[in-house]
Amino acid sequence: MPPVTTASRAPGPFRLTDEHEMLRDAVRVLADERVAPRAAEIDKTGEFPEDMRRLLADHDILALPFPTEHGGLGGELLSICLAVEQLSRACATTGLILAVQELGSLPITIAGTAEQQARWFPKLASGEHLIAFALTEAEAGSDAAAARTTARRDGDDYVIDGSKRFISQGSVADLVVAFAVTKPEAPRHERLSAFVVEVPTDGFAVSRVEHKMGIRGSPTAELAFTNMRVSTANRLGEEGSGWDIAMRTLDRSRPGIAAQAVGLAQGALEVATAYARERKQFGQRIGDFQQIGAMLADMDAQTEAARQLLYKACVEIDAGAPDASRWSAMCKLVAGDTAMRVTTDAVQVLGGYGYIDEFPVERMMRDAKITQLYEGTQQIQRLVIARSLLGKGG
């Protein structure tokens, strides 16, 4: 009987290198000193934190995912995730700015020509431009291949019509990677093509920005495309390769969401621990009650387990593991559920104080929920993992 999982290519147990720790600590200091003090207000106003975007740009954090020849820092997946984790520990909305910059750029990294990369990467690396990833539609969520947005060839252009929903940073992005049907009659996974839309452009409109439960500073937009012309020079890869590009993108981007989730869990654990150390009831600090101590211990162990799976997934994916989809889905599944559980327990440790906005854990709990939903629901992650176990199907 063959082994259930594929052989691990990357070295097994590992520690972060000194460079990784240095990078993590540099971002942590910035997150503690500059991001954390803004987090509550960002959540309250629900406005995109332009100052945080500038902060990340000024400190070259947005440059991490891009190659050095285009002004980036050439960071591999683990470096990017360490940065997302530290930022999200303070503010999940701010962590998402980097995660989405990575998500939106991946289709260009995966399928873009050298010319296309040279055209778009420098301003993305400098943080002057933001990019969004537009795959989901109102009727095509988990079933993304059912997209209805069309792209019709007309001379040297495509004419794109349709709409996209739940697009993170869709209303603040300068570039939008949009997936549209170019071959309606083709098999399911050969219908889509990917296009880089340079905003603003005629026929592009933001038709709605959602009112959300969490990550409230990160605008989630509905985009409307009406007779929108995009040059063939803006198509990524071959016509019909859109589905493949999207799936390969998600294989690399889901760890970014797992990193956001681990950061949220860690942030909540730290608040709960500090509270349990200070808060006294019945004449003793509440952390010394076994029920509270045990909760904190579980929160710590679960967060660390999710973190280690995330780091391992990053290393495997960067090493070109053939089961990248599996690693990617597993780390998001575990980290997302961990973030939800740990932030919920953090609210419990704080009791009534956890439920009000005097402490950040209620925000973290609301923010955590999204990590179980976007870039594939937890149900889709399980589907991906199960397919990897049972052999390709569907």
Add this chain to the structure above:
Amino acid sequence: MRIVVLTKPVPDPASGGERLGPDGRLDRANSPAVVNGNDEYVLEKALKLVEAAGEGEVVLLTMAPANAPETMRKALAMGATSGVLVTDPAIEGSDTVATTRILAAALKTLEFDLVFAGVDTSDGTSGLVAPGVAVLTGLPYLSYAATIEPDTNARTVRVRRITADGYDVLEAPLPALISGTQALGEPRYPSLKGIMAARSKEITTIGLSDLGIDPATVGLAGATTKVVGSQPPEPRAATRVVREAPDEAARQVVALLAERRII
């Protein structure tokens, strides 16, 4: 301008993880290390001078166990160009005399206009190595620099040396060796760009044979001093934190000090 900075990994004071070996000496290979504080100040000054000159290099020179590159990377991330690590099993246990001889020999293999060193290191605190290296290499030695102003055209350097009641202004021809302290200014945090760039910077490793030094004359074998004994400090008593309102807190602090007969 080319500046060599003597950089020593020392036990990380924040880690509390220093290990003493069975012979009472610090187990450097197994203690979490950081760049010596005074070395960071002179490194910062070296980086600023090269940046202001618009050209040049800052090269780290380190004598340490083979795991030192981990610590040297932080200095490279701050902006140093490259590093030279002198490491050799026979070096272990070297006293200040042997350290001075080894660093002086290594320095002679490098080109430079200036050599910077921290006034002393937080582990040994002898402060003997920098002046010793200056003597063995024949370099002018300017200590306790609060400012460093090289003039590359005139091939001179001017420093303000901190004294007990002010400062002296010293001038020396280049090349020269200068030691400094925190008076030179806060070291920078490594930027992300610096951290990522540090990964590909070169650290050249050399051994005693490259320097023509007989292993028997250094290390424990050649030491002129001997560690007779050492022990970790007594753990500190628990800290008492007063969290009352200012008036009440002040009253309690005064009472506590009075009780201990401090005031």
